[in-house]
Amino acid sequence: MGGWAIAVHGGAGVDPNLPAERQEEAKRVLSRCLNLGIAALRGGCAAVDVVEQVVRELETDPVFNSGRGSALTRRGTVEMEASIMDGRGRRCGAVSGLSTVKNPVSLARLVMDKSPHSYLAFDGAEEFAREQGVEVMDNSYFITEENVGMLKLAKEANSILFDYRIPVPGVETCSASAGSMVDNPLQMNGLPISIYAPETVGCVVLDGNGWCAAATSTGGLMNKMMGRIGDSPLIGSGTYACDLCAVSCTGEGEAIIRSTLARDVAAVMEYKGLGLQEAVDYVIKNRLDEGQAGLIAVSRNGQVAHGFNTTGMFRACATEDGFMDVGIWE
Amino acid sequence: MGGWAIAVHGGAGVDPNLPAERQEEAKRVIARCLHIGITALRGGAAAVDVVEMVVRELETDPVFNSGRGSALTRRGTVEMEASIMDGHGRRCGAVSGLSTVKNPVSLARLVMDKSPHSYLAFDGAEEFAREQGVEVMDNSYFVTEENVGMLNLAKEANSILFDYRVPVPGVETCSASAGSMVDNPLQMNGLPISVYAPETVGCVVVDGNGCCAAATSTGGLMNKLTGRIGDSPLIGCGTYACELCAISCTGEGEAIIRSTLARDVAAVMEYKGLGIQEAVDFAIKSRLDKGQAGLIAVSRHGEVACGFNTTGMFRGSATEDGFMKVGIW
Numbered sequence: 308m309g310g311w312a313i314a315v316h317g318g319a320g321v322d323p324n325l326p327a328e329r330q331e332e333a334k335r336v337l338s339r340c341l342n343l344g345i346a347a348l349r350g351g352c353a354a355v356d357v358v359e360q361v362v363r364e365l366e367t368d369p370v371f372n373s374g375r376g377s378a379l380t381r382r383g384t385v386e387m388e389a390s391i392m393d394g395r396g397r398r399c400g401a402v403s404g405l406s407t408v409k410n411p412v413s414l415a416r417l418v419m420d421k422s423p424h425s426y427l428a429f430d431g432a433e434e435f436a437r438e439q440g441v442e443v444m445d446n447s448y449f450i451t452e453e454n455v456g457m458l459k460l461a462k463e464a465n466s467i468l469f470d471y472r473i474p475v476p477g478v479e480t481c482s483a484s485a486g487s488m489v490d491n492p493l494q495m496n497g498l499p500i501s502i503y504a505p506e507t508v509g510c511v512v513l514d515g516n517g518w519c520a521a522a523t524s525t526g527g528l529m530n531k532m533m534g535r536i537g538d539s540p541l542i543g544s545g546t547y548a549c550d551l552c553a554v555s556c557t558g559e560g561e562a563i564i565r566s567t568l569a570r571d572v573a574a575v576m577e578y579k580g581l582g583l584q585e586a587v588d589y590v591i592k593n594r595l596d597e598g599q600a601g602l603i604a605v606s607r608n609g610q611v612a613h614g615f616n617t618t619g620m621f622r623a624c625a626t627e628d629g630f631m632d633v634g635i636w637e
Numbered sequence: 638m639g640g641w642a643i644a645v646h647g648g649a650g651v652d653p654n655l656p657a658e659r660q661e662e663a664k665r666v667i668a669r670c671l672h673i674g675i676t677a678l679r680g681g682a683a684a685v686d687v688v689e690m691v692v693r694e695l696e697t698d699p700v701f702n703s704g705r706g707s708a709l710t711r712r713g714t715v716e717m718e719a720s721i722m723d724g725h726g727r728r729c730g731a732v733s734g735l736s737t738v739k740n741p742v743s744l745a746r747l748v749m750d751k752s753p754h755s756y757l758a759f760d761g762a763e764e765f766a767r768e769q770g771v772e773v774m775d776n777s778y779f780v781t782e783e784n785v786g787m788l789n790l791a792k793e794a795n796s797i798l799f800d801y802r803v804p805v806p807g808v809e810t811c812s813a814s815a816g817s818m819v820d821n822p823l824q825m826n827g828l829p830i831s832v833y834a835p836e837t838v839g840c841v842v843v844d845g846n847g848c849c850a851a852a853t854s855t856g857g858l859m860n861k862l863t864g865r866i867g868d869s870p871l872i873g874c875g876t877y878a879c880e881l882c883a884i885s886c887t888g889e890g891e892a893i894i895r896s897t898l899a900r901d902v903a904a905v906m907e908y909k910g911l912g913i914q915e916a917v918d919f920a921i922k923s924r925l926d927k928g929q930a931g932l933i934a935v936s937r938h939g940e941v942a943c944g945f946n947t948t949g950m951f952r953g954s955a956t957e958d959g960f961m962k963v964g965i966w
Binding site: 534543 | 734759863909
């Protein structure tokens with residue numbers, strides 16, 4: 308075996324004009340969360356426990372768009388979602404439509420371990436949360452002032468919010484429809500990059516016993532419709548783990564869903580025999596069409612990999628042999 | 638090209654003791670819905686329109702578990718879900734947690750075509766339904782007397798309802814935990830087969846232009862927790878369509894999710910070069926572990942295929958050259 312490995316991400320699609328201090332702040336949070344995972348792995352923790360622990364930390368920190376700091380629905384509320392998958396046995400759990408649960412990834416874990424199902428959402432998920440006694444907060448806890456401001460900008464910038472870039476018959480392409488955006492071609496999900504809040508946090512781990520696990524958590528898409536579910540809670544789209552590898556994705560939700568992006572990384576490894584980085588490069592290049600996304604992955608051989616076709620992805624990784632890297636850009 | 642092809646299903650996991658008249662009734666409904674699709678295909682309809690039309694018909698008919706006739710939550714209410722995928726462009730739409738929408742598959746279609754998103758659920762989906770002016774009914778419309786009875790039986794049979802068969806550390810296997818079920822080893826989702834209502838209806842089509850599409854619709858799992866989402870609305874799990882093929886699955890939801898069953902059929906065709914029946918057999922044999930499920934598939938070359946490791950799957954299929962078949966076992 309190649310020893311343990313861990314990668315974390317804080318979302319793909321970063322404003323190239325993001326002020327330096329914001330970039331440094333993000334990298335600090337990523338490093339801190341990475342180090343939590345490293346300490347746990349050195350202590351012999353199982354992959355599924357490490358990914359949960361690290362994502363909890365990313366959820367709690369308001370810098371990234373999950374848990375506290377989530378993107379807001381068009382009504383200004385928060386609807387959070389998450390999923391977790393244990394490559395050992397390919398067990399999984401997911402939640403959507405959470406409005407009071409402090410750590411969505413932990414509720415996803417409980418769905419996997421303590422419920423008879425794999426995926427619970429909205430009122431039913433909130434009810435399950437209370438049955439399980441998880442920590443809940445008033446919805447206002449999750450709302451940051453910054454995101455209230457971003458929501459206003461999003462409403463002004465784009466009265467039609469595109470979730471994908473496939474031309475719909477009879478409708479012009481996203482960039483053409485986003486009228487005033489012609490001046491600023493950099494967009495994610497139809498929003499100018501300066502307004503777009505990179506979605507999602509995630510973590511993938513290979514533990515000391517050779518098991519892989521992945522977890523992904525998000526508040527979703529700024530100005531989304533109520534009830535909108537993105538890729539993050541969807542097994543095979545935003546999250547996947549199996550014997551070979553673990554994957555967590557971020558970016559344009561519909562592009563990731565129609566590409567079954569996370570599953571495809573593993574599928575090209577299993578069915579075409581590609582190595583991890585080859586597989587990551589393959590899916591980013593071939594599956595997304597005009598969509599924009601990024602992902603992190605680990606393999607059971609102790610490798611870490613990432614790929615993205617967006618402007619940047621907040622990420623960090625480390626392997627047992629001492630390698631460590633934190634980055635945003637190419 | 639090989640001409641058009643169509644397959645429909647009404648769920649996998651059938652009670653071998655199902656009375657003959659119920660079997661005949663199911664086959665009649667399957668055949669009727671198949672014919673609706675065949676007529677549309679002969680008229681040149683596009684695959685995505687055909688799958689929607691056929692699944693609407695299956696939803697409206699109370700015989701199968703979707704729309705009217707849906708399985709009931711533990712509270713005795715109905716929460717329906719569906720997804721649709723157009724292989725041409727791999728566009729998709731899905732809905733979950735519908736309680737009043739008469740045809741969930743059509744709302745999924747509207748999510749795909751008329752919303753900026755791919756998947757809407759619960760209150761948000763119901764709100765979108767009203768914005769779109771789709772036909773809505775009182776929740777009681779969807780609740781059949783038979784299913785009220787089945788819900789009571791389900792509650793009696795199994796206080797813990799397992800959604801999957803992967804052993805959870807510290808917990809015995811499903812069949813061991815279902816105590817009184819030792820006498821009747823045939824189970825789906827932890828329920829004895831006589832109580833289990835096969836989930837889900839679906840349709841897959843390749844049209845005269847070689848485009849594939851798939852749609853799946855369900856009321857879900859008898860006695861499920863409110864808010865439970867199964868495989869049917871999940872792209873890559875219960876439904877998938879691309880340039881090569883289209884798939885719709887049915888069976889144990891968690892098994893299908895962890896197997897990404899629908900996507901895997903297409904993936905082994907794309908990445909290993911398998912033909913459609915080989916791919917279906919591979920997915921059923923190798924991806925499910927102890928899970929039970931079935932699926933129908935079509936390829937862009939006009940082939941139909943099906944596979945299941947359950948006791949039976951209600952299904953029907955037809956191809957342009959005149960082949961037609963309806964079956965259960």
